[in-house]
Amino acid sequence: MDRLTNTVRPYAWGSTTAIPDLLGTEPTGQPQAELWLGAHPGDPSRIDRGAGPVPLTEVIAGDPRAELGEAERFGERLPFLLKVLAAAAPLSLQVHPDLTQARHGHAAEEERGIPLDAPERNYKDAHHKPELISALTPFEGLCGFRPAAEAADLLEGLGLPDLLPYVDLLRAKPQDEALREVLTAVLSAPREEIAATVRHAARAMTCLSEQGGPYATEYAAYAAVARDYPGDPGVLAAMLLNPVHLEPGEAMYLGVGVPHAYLSGTGVEIMAASDNVLRCGLTPKHVDVPELLRVVRFEPTAPAVLRPGPDSAYDTPVDDFRLYRHDLDDGPLHLCGPQDAPVPQILLCTDGSAELTAADGQHLELRRGESAYLPAAQSPVHVSGSGTLFRASVGGRPQQLTQ
Numbered sequence: 095m096d097r098l099t100n101t102v103r104p105y106a107w108g109s110t111t112a113i114p115d116l117l118g119t120e121p122t123g124q125p126q127a128e129l130w131l132g133a134h135p136g137d138p139s140r141i142d143r144g145a146g147p148v149p150l151t152e153v154i155a156g157d158p159r160a161e162l163g164e165a166e167r168f169g170e171r172l173p174f175l176l177k178v179l180a181a182a183a184p185l186s187l188q189v190h191p192d193l194t195q196a197r198h199g200h201a202a203e204e205e206r207g208i209p210l211d212a213p214e215r216n217y218k219d220a221h222h223k224p225e226l227i228s229a230l231t232p233f234e235g236l237c238g239f240r241p242a243a244e245a246a247d248l249l250e251g252l253g254l255p256d257l258l259p260y261v262d263l264l265r266a267k268p269q270d271e272a273l274r275e276v277l278t279a280v281l282s283a284p285r286e287e288i289a290a291t292v293r294h295a296a297r298a299m300t301c302l303s304e305q306g307g308p309y310a311t312e313y314a315a316y317a318a319v320a321r322d323y324p325g326d327p328g329v330l331a332a333m334l335l336n337p338v339h340l341e342p343g344e345a346m347y348l349g350v351g352v353p354h355a356y357l358s359g360t361g362v363e364i365m366a367a368s369d370n371v372l373r374c375g376l377t378p379k380h381v382d383v384p385e386l387l388r389v390v391r392f393e394p395t396a397p398a399v400l401r402p403g404p405d406s407a408y409d410t411p412v413d414d415f416r417l418y419r420h421d422l423d424d425g426p427l428h429l430c431g432p433q434d435a436p437v438p439q440i441l442l443c444t445d446g447s448a449e450l451t452a453a454d455g456q457h458l459e460l461r462r463g464e465s466a467y468l469p470a471a472q473s474p475v476h477v478s479g480s481g482t483l484f485r486a487s488v489g490g491r492p493q494q495l496t497q
Contacts, residue, residue, distance in 0.1 A: 095450060095458055095472055096141035098150075098440070098465040103128040103137065112180035112231075112360045116444065117463040128179050131440050131465050131486075133172040134367050141467055150467065163436035163470025165488045174415035176440050176486040177363040179227065184319050185356045186377035187236070187328045187335075190223035191389050192350040196370050199385070213380045218369035224412045225365035226347045226400075228419060228484070229340035230444060233359030234315065236335040238352050238395030242269040245276075245334050248309055252298040256291040260330075270392040273334060277390070280330045281374065281383045289325030296320035296329065312337055319357065319376065328375015338397045343419060345400040345408050351391035362442065362484050366414040406485075413489035420485060422448060426478040429468070429485075436470040439487045446481015 102113055108127025114120060117129075130137045133150040140147040150172070154161045158170040165173060191199060199217035208215050227233070240248075246264035249257045260279065264272045280288065296317055303314035315337060320329045335353060338346055340361070348354045353374055372386045373379055400408045406418045420427060423446075429439070441448070443460040450458040450466060453473040458466055460483075468475060477483065 095452060095456055095475060096143065096467045096469075097458060097460075098131055098139040098141060098467050099147060100129050100131050100139045100465065101137040102126045103130065107181055107183040107185055109180040109182040109360065112182075113178060116178060116230075116360075118461075125182065126180065128177050131176040131178075131442060132174065132367065134175045134369075136369065139465075139467070160471040161469045162438055165437045165470065168414065168488070171367065172438060173367055173488055174486055175365055175367045176417075176442065176484075177365075178230075178360070178442075178444075179356065179363045180360040181356050181358050183322045184358070184376055186371075186379065187332055187353060187355040187374040189353045189372050189374065189386065189390050190225070190348075190350050190368070191217070191370055191372065193222040195350075195389055196220050196222050196368070199370075214382065216370065216372055216382055216385055221366055221368040221370065222350050222414075223366050223368035223370050224347070224349050224410070224414070225363060226345055226408055226410055226415070226417055227340075227356070227361040227363045228345040228408065228417060229342050229359060229361045231342060231360045233340040233344075233361050234357040235338045235340070235346065235355060235359075236332055236357065237338050237346055237348060237354045237397040238336050239269075239273050239334055239393065240336050241394045242267075242272045245273075248312065248333055249330075251302065251307075251309055251313075252295055254291070254294055254298060256294065257330075269394055273394075274387065274390075274392045277331055277334065277374070277392075278383070278387060280327050281381065281386070283327065285327075288327045288330070292320060292325050292327065292329045296324070315357065323376045326375050326377075328377070331375050336395070336397050338399070340399065343401065345417075346397055347400060347408070347410050349411070351389055352395060353390060362417070362419075362444065364415045364417045364486050366412065410489065416487050416489045418485040418487070420477075420483045422446065422477070422479045422481055422483055426476060427483075429475045429477060436472075437488050438470050439468040439472075439485055441466045441468065441477075442484045442486075443479075444482045444484060446479060448477055448479040448481065448483050451476045451478075 105127035108125035
């Protein structure tokens with residue numbers, strides 16, 4: 095097992111204090127948005143096995159079988175990326191492709207010679223990107239389309255003539271068709287025209303949130319988004335989606351094709367190791383409307399709030415990752431690596447401390463904010479301590495856990 099040294103990414107929407115507080119470091123005054131743990135080529139963690147710090151990508155490439163074990167079925171790479179995400183402002187409204195869409199999209203952009211760092215590049219790799227976020231603090235987000243009738247009520251309640259064509263569409267057509275046409279119209283409208291509509295909507299939402307009523311809380315949330323992104327068409331697109339509130343320990347799963355956005359809060363996020371993002375709005379970055387509309391699944395989806403199951407895992411329908419949340423106060427853990435299905439794991443302590451003792455005599459203490467990598471060839475590890483430990487692994491046949 096190896097202690098990880100991880101990289102913080104300073105996106106503009108990030109909190110200036112949440113990640114420094116977790117890591118026990120002094121804030122810099124600048125946003126610190128994401129702490130990356132894993133072997134993503136963009137910012138791999140580093141480990142030191144005696145010859146100095148080495149990127150985890152290089153370690154895996156040196157001996158894929160020992161490092162990945164059964165997870166090598168995903169290729170010679172760690173199939174998941176673990177993050178701590180700290181949002182002080184809304185992230186972009188976005189959607190992720192499925193595996194077939196990612197492969198075709200990546201191949202097409204490679205054939206056209208679009209550089210990987212080009213602003214108009216959609217597909218950085220040929221992988222899908224389902225993801226899950228588990229809240230460390232109260233967390234606000236948007237996930238999946240509302241029922242069309244509910245979205246119509248929300249828009250009509252603003253009392254703006256400019257929104258009535260969208261209201262009529264949402265009420266007159268089948269839900270999937272109506273949602274597609276409204277999102278297309280919002281994102282394709284002339285920029286100055288839609289910006290004026292968004293500004294009018296923001297003022298109306300602010301007034302209505304102060305007056306109270308059935309949508310007062312939601313109007314307040316969307317008005318806050320509009321203050322961060324004045325005139326952005328993504329504000330209207332966001333009103334088509336379900337609001338989600340998570341308490342610490344609760345999580346939501348974000349499947350491919352499902353539009354979503356994180357609004358505020360800190361959480362532990364796990365995803366398939368991919369950079370493929372199609373943006374819908376709430377961003378100054380490139381929005382490829384035709385490609386976005388090809389990827390989005392236009393169906394109302396009630397977001398489920400997930401909690402850890404009896405095995406401490408969040409139930410997700412993909413094999414690329416599995417996330418566990420362990421309360422060490424409930425007793426010690428024994429992480430076993432059965433010979434028929436050894437897989438790599440990453441451990442992250444978010445509260446208290448954890449003592450890791452391997453059968454081969456290795457010992458490692460993880461304090462709050464510290465993390466460790468367990469390769470597939472790792473001998474069994476006993477974990478004790480007090481506090482909260484997140485464990486990232488692959489799905490399918492994960493390493494067994496006894497308590």
